[in-house]
Amino acid sequence: MTYHPRKGLAALLLAGSALIAPPALAQDSDTLVIARSMDVNSLDPSRAFCDTCQFYLTAVYETLVTLAPDNQSLVPNLAESWEVNDDFTEFTFMLKDATFADGSPVEASDVVWTFNRLKNVKGSPSFLMDGLTGAEAVDAKTVKFTVDAPNSEFLNKVSAPYTGIINAEVAEANGAVSDETAAEADKAEPWFLANSAGSGPFQLASYSPEAELRLARNDSYYGEAPAFSEVVVTQIQDAVSQAQALETGQVDIAMQIDPDTAQSIRSGDVTTEVIPSYNFVYIGFIPGAKGMDGKLTAEVRDALASAIDYDGMLDFTVGGNGEKQAAPIPNGFPGTAGLTPRSQDVEKAKKVLADAGLSDLKLVAGYPNDNVYGVDFNIMMQKVQQDFAAIGVELELKPLTWAVWRDELGAGEWPVTAIYYAPDYYGSGQYVAYFGMIEGFPWVGRASVGKPELVVNPAEADLYAKALASSGDDADAAYQELGEAMMEDAIIIPLVAPNLVLAYRNDIAGVRYSACCNLPLAEITRN
Template sequence: MRNISLSKNRRRARRTGLLLGTVGTLAFGSALAAQETLVVGRSMDVNSLDPSRAFCDTCQVYLTAVYEPLLTLGEDNKTLVPKLATTWENNDTFTEFTFNLNPDAVFSDGSPVEASDVVWTFERLRNLKGSPSFLMDGTQSIEAVDTHTVKIIVEAPNSEFLNKVSAPYTGIMNAEAAMAGGALADESAATADGAEGWFLENSVGSGPFVLTNYAPEDELRLTANSAYYGTAPGFGEVVITQIQDSVSQAQALETGSIDIAMQIDADTAKNMNNPDVVTEIVPSFNFVYFAFMPGSEAMKGKLTPPVREALTYAVDYDGMIEFTVGGNGNKIAAPIPNGFPGTANLMPRSQDVEKAKSMLADAGLGDGFTMEAVYPNDNVYGVDLNIMMQKLQQDFAQVGVDVTLKPVTYPVWREDMANGRADLTAVYYAPDYYGSGQYAAYFGMTEGSTWVSRAGYKSPETVVNAKEGEIYAAALAASGDAADAKYEELAKELMADNVIIPLVSPNLVLAHRSDIQGVRYSACCNLPLAEISRK
């Protein structure tokens, strides 16, 4: 860690006296909080608890509670507000960014949060090559100017970089503690880092909670951080417990077994008449989509651009919203959420069965063909993926395409995606920050992107769209209306790819016991646990 560990240890020792001076206040606050446990029910989709590898909805909730990014989103879900950085600035070309850290910030072991920890965290995020590594793409240098100042230079203009460092996956880690657990940040990290298992049992953040226990497909248990330098959370313990479906979550909420249910659908919510339960339906930036896999062994030469376009006309988009969420959702044109830059003027897709049949006939597939759909067996945002795919199966059957449904667990799904063992899939996406660039990076058909690797598999040429990289770069070099115009152009290219097809942006049901307050939807962080308390 560039010879900083000794000086950091000396500063930790000096800080010990300060911590002892405030321990009475901390203990008092923790004692009050420790009387309460918050229980949250949801279907857990955890792929990792390593901040540089995690990439899921439950991960967002966990990371936001345990780690802190430099910036975060305000309650309007658009405005950036301070977190570990108290102030920040950038140059006019969006290539240099400077952050000034809160000098009072400490990790859960009491050691100070320093610029060197930020440098190490961001370098590890970039070099590990995990799912969230795109957040550090294009960083040229990450420098600790002094103990509490970080300067980052990017290779090309990036007007979204400040938004990127508000993502929960950029939460700052205690570098010294993480390295002791086997974590690496240098260029060998992608192959030599051995800390993923360690992070399942340990946390090294500065957030209001620390990890106590994780049991896959069972529970994720957090305890209030007694060394937290900010406002103490309202609960001494938080338990996120595995409850698979909407009805089961509703039953647990009504009986008082849980305090918050995160995935109750609108239809179930309508039937809840318990005075001890509060439900509120709010719009979200989340969406559920299906995706074609033209590079799969069975689809090579078959899922051509005209065939993909034809199949998009087979889908009953309006009926899909009614079928999946009882009308409590919205159509979404491109794989960029409604309300994000570039989406205001987009026209959603519509069904035209006769056009679909005609285009399939022109492609020599008038007699239809068979596809296998592999997707997670899950309920997300109130959408049961099985029900959604049954509806899609019916729609495709109208044009002679027979779809076999194969719901699987998340580990099996990830393995199948990595090995080209699906012709069709379905999954979901929630924003990591407010900004359309993340969708270009994730869904864009640019060389080496996540979905080129998945959908193209060993034949990336079946899906690559070189124009999207150029448009994305132009969007990042612009700001305001000019950036919006470029993101609109990009969104139209993503639609023309006909690979990622959004089906519904569900409204969210915020459901909790009536004595719980502070529950809200966050576009970056899903459910900010530290804001929740009991009346």
């Protein structure tokens, strides 16, 4: 995840429309209770894009292939096998015998319909289908995809939870559309907030925004039945409250405990593991924001990035429990081994600002008032504010609710923001597709606010095409060049890649971190 700002219906639906079941207790052996601050923007697979969405969709909708526990290898899921042509432009999948929750078979036509809808609905994850030119049901159990240019990462994209296969007949009956009119004609998003149409081991039972997400076991599941009849994700905002709920047995798993809070847990009934993750938090510069008028040039952005004390940031935010990250591609992904993280250079920053006549620069930072991956955004931005002040830049902090932040980001209300990113699959191309300064890509629109000439880097389009046409060492080399180019853009400045804490009651087994799916619910059991 992933968060792509988008105004979904999640905060609007179910406010008084349905009775929500009372909270479950973790002591109920057949119910798994999870604490987290939910960031749901939608539960529609073609529109959802968030960390909570990742593990929800993985549990309810199955992808063609998925990521193995090593977080790099692809393994069969709905597809039992697949073939790729030599130039990475044709991908053919052979489906296994599987059924949707209503008992109907999963067929190639459902796969074609799902991918076309994902492409055409123009939701947050639609970029995963960029370049898709053909989707063909060869027969009931064989589907073939064609892309417009070599794309060695397409197979990895198919493991992203947003590509989970939807029961086309059920979805269409409830307002879903897959053709070129879908962006305007598709009206199914409210239905998906109260219903599901997948083949996974769980189904949606109910959802109450900012309160609770409840899943029920799919009793018609064709595969191995999950251990729990019910999974309840309950809204608990901060790490300390999540830890308290875990210690007292109110919840089985707490998803957002930071390493410092983990050290404070004294209960012998709780297990905590601190592990590396591929998640990171970053600040983003918006040169097209109101009142900037050419002030945030590439040189000035680089100077501001040079003002940041990255070692201090690591200690200040996560107590050293994490890593510095060079580019907006996470450590350990293809092309990152040769990248050198930024370092602080206050004198350089002061000189560049003085030469630009901006020694008294004033900026505003709008960001979500949240704690993500154990990083309190207010604390993180206070550190940025302090570092900017050392070079004479005044930074006003503006913590916002998620809804207000989404609205103001698109309007260019402030020139600095802060947010986070988690992978949707194992592969560096997704970061170029989101953060690359290539015409039409998401962060070009966000940073330029309608003036792409402020930020577009023409070299990146060619480098990206080169990377997608390559594999192995050649792809790694191309992604390293892209990482270096994105560092030169100085639009996205990674601040810290926090370690992840897995925190759960001792009678819970099977908890692991997945780079595509966050927390694979179907693997979890109670001893």
